[in-house]
Amino acid sequence: MIRTVAFFLYEDFQLLDAAGPIAVFEIASRFAAGGAYRTVLAAKEKGRVRASSGVELPVEALSDIETIDTLIVVGGEGARAAMACNETLAAVRDADRRARRLCSVCSGAFILAAAGLLDGLSVTTHWRAAPAFARQFPQVQTRADRIYIRQGRIWTSAGVSAGVDLALALAAEDLGEEIAKRAAREMVVYYRRPGGQSQFSALLELDSPDHRFASLLEKVRGRLDRRWTVEKLAEEACMSPRHFSRAFAAATGLSPAKAIERLRLEVARERVEAGVEPIEIIAARVGFGDPERMRRAFVQTFGVPPQGLRRQARVDGR
Numbered sequence: 001m002i003r004t005v006a007f008f009l010y011e012d013f014q015l016l017d018a019a020g021p022i023a024v025f026e027i028a029s030r031f032a033a034g035g036a037y038r039t040v041l042a043a044k045e046k047g048r049v050r051a052s053s054g055v056e057l058p059v060e061a062l063s064d065i066e067t068i069d070t071l072i073v074v075g076g077e078g079a080r081a082a083m084a085c086n087e088t089l090a091a092v093r094d095a096d097r098r099a100r101r102l103c104s105v106c107s108g109a110f111i112l113a114a115a116g117l118l119d120g121l122s123v124t125t126h127w128r129a130a131p132a133f134a135r136q137f138p139q140v141q142t143r144a145d146r147i148y149i150r151q152g153r154i155w156t157s158a159g160v161s162a163g164v165d166l167a168l169a170l171a172a173e174d175l176g177e178e179i180a181k182r183a184a185r186e187m188v189v190y191y192r193r194p195g196g197q198s199q200f201s202a203l204l205e206l207d208s209p210d211h212r213f214a215s216l217l218e219k220v221r222g223r224l225d226r227r228w229t230v231e232k233l234a235e236e237a238c239m240s241p242r243h244f245s246r247a248f249a250a251a252t253g254l255s256p257a258k259a260i261e262r263l264r265l266e267v268a269r270e271r272v273e274a275g276v277e278p279i280e281i282i283a284a285r286v287g288f289g290d291p292e293r294m295r296r297a298f299v300q301t302f303g304v305p306p307q308g309l310r311r312q313a314r315v316d317g318r
Helices: 015-031 079-083 086-098 108-114 130-136 162-175 177-187 202-206 214-222 230-236 241-252 256-274 279-285 291-302 306-316
Strands: 003-008 037-043 047-050 056-061 068-073 099-105 148-151 154-157
Touching: 003 015, 003 086, 015 037, 015 099, 015 162, 015 177, 037 047, 068 086, 068 108, 079 086, 079 108, 086 099, 086 108, 099 108, 099 162, 108 130, 108 154, 148 162, 154 162, 162 177, 214 230, 214 256, 230 241, 230 256, 241 256, 256 279, 256 291, 256 306, 279 291, 279 306, 291 306
Parallel strands: 003 037, 003 068, 037 056, 068 099, 099 154
Antiparallel strands: 047 056, 148 154
C-alpha cells in the first residue's frame, strides 16, 4: 500500500520543515515491502514556490491531488502571510476533508488554526511563536513545551528538527516501530524523542557556550539520586567551592542548587509522562525523595502536579 503524503508549501516556507520529514518517509519506504510512501509538494496553485532560503521548488496544485493520506502544512517566515490568504485557507480545508491525517510543522499550526481546524485541541508550535499563537487563537490550547502532540487524526509539532520526530512517529504508526527505528538509525537521529519531551533541554539551557560544565551536568543527570552539594560538585569540577559557585553562576545564570533542581524536574517530567513508574518511585530516583516535595516543585514550575501531567500526556498520546 502506497500512501500519498502531501506537503503544503507557500512563499518563504522553511525548507527543513519539509525536507526533514520527506527524508523520513523516503528512507522508511526502503525498508517496507513494496514501498510505503509517495511524497508530493503542493501549494494553492501549480507552479514554483520559493523557500525563505531562496531555493525554488516545483509544486502541484493541492486541489489536483486526488488521494491524500497525510497532509502536512510546513512552517516558515511566510506562514503569517499565508494564513491571511483566503485561497490558501480554502485549499487547506478542502484537502483536509480528503485526508486521513492532518499535520503541521512549526508555524504551520498558524495556518491550520486560521482555517478553523484546531479549535478545542491541544497543539504545539515553535516555542518562539507560541506566545503569539496563544494570543491569536485563544480557542486552541497552546502547549509550547512539547515536541509534538497527537489529537486524534491531527498532529502538530514544534519547529524544524521536530518535524523529523513527527514523521518518525507517523511512520511508526503506519509501518511499525522496527521500520521507524531503522529509518532513524539510517538518518543518524534519535529514535524517537517522545512527543511529551520538552522543547528545551535543561542541559542545553544550562550549559555555557564553551561547554565548560557539560560533562559535569551530564554526570549529575545520570545520578540524580545522589546528594549533590556544592562541595561535591566543586570536587568533581576540580575547583574550590567558592570559585566553582561563582564560575557556574556566571556560565549558566543559575546557582548550583537551582540547576540541580531543574535537572531533577526535567528527568522527573519525562518519567511521569512515560506513565510507567509510580510517582513515589520517580521522586526517590530523581532525588526529590519526598513525593510532596516533588509535587510542590511541579506545581511551581509547570503549573500542575505530576498526576495532572501524566493524565495530559495520556490524552495527547491518543
